[in-house]
Amino acid sequence: MQRRRSNLRNKIYIIVFRSDTRAGRFFDIVLLWLIILSILLVFMESVESFRRLYQPQIRLLEWVFTFTFTIEYILRIYSTRDTRRYVFSFYGMVDLLALLPGYFALLLQGGQYFIVLRAIRLLRVFRILKLTRYLYEGNILGKAVKASLYKITVFLSAVITLVTIVGTLMYVIEGEQHGFNSIPESIYWAIVTVTTVGYGDVSPATPLGRLVASMLMIIGYGIIAVPTGIVSVEMARATNDAQEPCPQCKAPVEKGKANYCSNCGSKL
Numbered sequence: 374m375q376r377r378r379s380n381l382r383n384k385i386y387i388i389v390f391r392s393d394t395r396a397g398r399f400f401d402i403v404l405l406w407l408i409i410l411s412i413l414l415v416f417m418e419s420v421e422s423f424r425r426l427y428q429p430q431i432r433l434l435e436w437v438f439t440f441t442f443t444i445e446y447i448l449r450i451y452s453t454r455d456t457r458r459y460v461f462s463f464y465g466m467v468d469l470l471a472l473l474p475g476y477f478a479l480l481l482q483g484g485q486y487f488i489v490l491r492a493i494r495l496l497r498v499f500r501i502l503k504l505t506r507y508l509y510e511g512n513i514l515g516k517a518v519k520a521s522l523y524k525i526t527v528f529l530s531a532v533i534t535l536v537t538i539v540g541t542l543m544y545v546i547e548g549e550q551h552g553f554n555s556i557p558e559s560i561y562w563a564i565v566t567v568t569t570v571g572y573g574d575v576s577p578a579t580p581l582g583r584l585v586a587s588m589l590m591i592i593g594y595g596i597i598a599v600p601t602g603i604v605s606v607e608m609a610r611a612t613n614d615a616q617e618p619c620p621q622c623k624a625p626v627e628k629g630k631a632n633y634c635s636n637c638g639s640k641l
Contacts, residue, residue, distance in 0.1 A: 540560030
């Protein structure tokens with residue numbers, strides 16, 4: 374009996390956790406389609422005319438999806454060889470987050486819209502479609518952002534200081550009669566201006582205020598380019614660190630990724 378149960382767990386494990394078998398690949402593809410359909414259902418539910426016509430059907434389908442994902446989550450817990458490791462892993466937490474919104478809808482009005490969190494589960498497509506090789510580029514981007522963290526923090530601190538000063542200055546210059554009703558609202562205007570969004574809900578009317586606004590707009594164009602340059606430099610550096618020159622032709626080769634050079638065919 375124990376052996377039969379162990380064989381059943383192994384079979385379920387191969388299907389729900391591995392995509393290198395026909396059954397496992399089929400299971401994952403069906404799962405991805407169910408996730409996409411459940412997300413599209415949430416989108417359609419937000420359309421009032423559609424919701425008014427098909428409210429009962431929508432509720433029924435939402436519960437069908439939630440029940441299906443619940444069974445799938447239970448099967449993963451049952452078949453995994455290390456339950457604690459799976460539950461607290463990244464994908465384990467994502468799988469759990471995909472379930473909770475369906476049950477939140479019973480307690481919280483509008484809770485069903487959090488079902489869009491299931492979109493995170495689409496990350497499994499990298500494993501299913503054998504796209505893990507593209508994760509190398511993602512790792513380079515992650516390293517670049519991490520290396521740029523302190524520089525970007527300093528940059529954002531400078532921007533926050535700038536908009537605080539300019540916002541306060543505009544409050545003094547323009548005043549409430551021109552829509553700058555408080556310093557927080559003036560800082561909001563400065564943020565909108567420096568990011569070149571320009572909603573136009575508040576605008577300076579005095580010559581001095583327009584001069585300050587013009588200077589802030591010009592500074593805004595320069596500010597946009599700064600984080601791009603910082604991350605680009607770090608990406609180039611991370612790419613160089615992840616590569617080594619071929620001893621024969623000096624072409625760049627990923628460290629530890631190949632035994633032969635893709636350019637000249639020499640053994641590495």
